[in-house]
Amino acid sequence: MADMSGGVALITGGASGIGLAMAEAFAGRALKLVLCDRDVTALEKAAAGLTASGAQVLAIPLDVCDRAAWRNAAVSAKEFGRLRIVCANAGISPAGTPLSETSPEAWDRIVSINLTAVYNTVYATTSLIKEHGEGGHIVLTSSMAGMLSASAIGDYAVTKFGVSAMGEALRAELAPHNIGVSILYPGVVATPLVGDSFSIGMAPGAVAMKVLAGIDANQEYLFTHGDYRALVEERFKAILESFGASAQVGFTEADSVLTMMTPYTR
Numbered sequence: 292m293a294d295m296s297g298g299v300a301l302i303t304g305g306a307s308g309i310g311l312a313m314a315e316a317f318a319g320r321a322l323k324l325v326l327c328d329r330d331v332t333a334l335e336k337a338a339a340g341l342t343a344s345g346a347q348v349l350a351i352p353l354d355v356c357d358r359a360a361w362r363n364a365a366v367s368a369k370e371f372g373r374l375r376i377v378c379a380n381a382g383i384s385p386a387g388t389p390l391s392e393t394s395p396e397a398w399d400r401i402v403s404i405n406l407t408a409v410y411n412t413v414y415a416t417t418s419l420i421k422e423h424g425e426g427g428h429i430v431l432t433s434s435m436a437g438m439l440s441a442s443a444i445g446d447y448a449v450t451k452f453g454v455s456a457m458g459e460a461l462r463a464e465l466a467p468h469n470i471g472v473s474i475l476y477p478g479v480v481a482t483p484l485v486g487d488s489f490s491i492g493m494a495p496g497a498v499a500m501k502v503l504a505g506i507d508a509n510q511e512y513l514f515t516h517g518d519y520r521a522l523v524e525e526r527f528k529a530i531l532e533s534f535g536a537s538a539q540v541g542f543t544e545a546d547s548v549l550t551m552m553t554p555y556t557r
């Protein structure tokens with residue numbers, strides 16, 4: 292990471308789990324912290340803990356789905372200091388039903404929090420990084436479910452694939468502004484989001500260290516759980532094996548279209 296000390300890192304879902312661990316890691320790099328979370332009790336507790344350990348913290352109670360509230364949050368963040376890092380991290384777990392049986396209410400809720408609100412975060416904050424001209428970094432929290440879809444977590448996977456696509460598009464778009472973009476793909480992490488669903492999960496602090504290293508190296512894809520490599524390989528192998536000649540004999544896609552589809556920063 293370029294030296295961003297004294298700058299501000301804004302983290303949504305910063306009151307708990309992976310978001311709080313990232314906040315702690317950024318405090319270790321002398322960044323000021325803006326924690327945004329809708330859980331006011333957890334937010335106050337997290338802010339108090341970080342402040343006690345010497346960090347400068349601005350806690351903003353915020354529902355990331357609320358665009359009007361985002362406008363106020365952006366003003367407060369700007370007054371607090373130069374925004375260098377944004378982590379769009381707040382999220383909820385799957386409804387736990389097969390995708391075709393997921394209720395419209397559950398579907399709307401998860402898309403709103405896990406996908407649309409990631410866009411809200413980017414829309415509200417990117418101009419704050421652009422305007423001071425010193426560059427910065429955006430981290431979008433996807434999931435291994437943003438690389439591998441499965442029925443039981445179908446609603447969640449749809450949102451996390453969306454976050455992944457958002458990160459790839461933004462990375463190319465923001466590189467000329469000296470803003471790096473990384474997409475985080477954790478497997479199971481021991482946080483309240485998974486609760487007791489799994490007997491074991493990775494420590495959030497270990498995930499946060501991977502994020503720091505990923506920002507330092509301006510790495511696009513941040514994988515924390517090496518065990519998934521073989522499954523991802525199988526998925527891409529199946530995709531590549533499914534390509535053949537174009538459906539229309541002799542048809543060639545226009546260069547302008549292929550160029551548009553080619554990210555220029557890998």
Ligand SMILES: NC(=O)c1ccc[n+]([C@@H]2O[C@H](COP(=O)([O-])OP(=O)(O)OC[C@H]3O[C@@H](n4cnc5c(N)ncnc54)[C@H](O)[C@@H]3O)[C@@H](O)[C@H]2O)c1
Nearest residue numbers: 304307308309328329330354355381382434479480482484
């Ligand atoms: N824990 C895992 O195993 C795991 C794995 C892969 C990806 N993730 C992703 O990591 C991110 C963080 O999850 P976590 O595991 O740290 O969970 P967590 O429940 O510990 O933290 C999530 C935080 O987001 C906040 N939040 C939820 N909805 C919000 C909203 N509408 N507005 C503002 N804040 C809101 C919660 O209050 C909470 O503090 C999520 O996007 C999640 O999907 C988690």
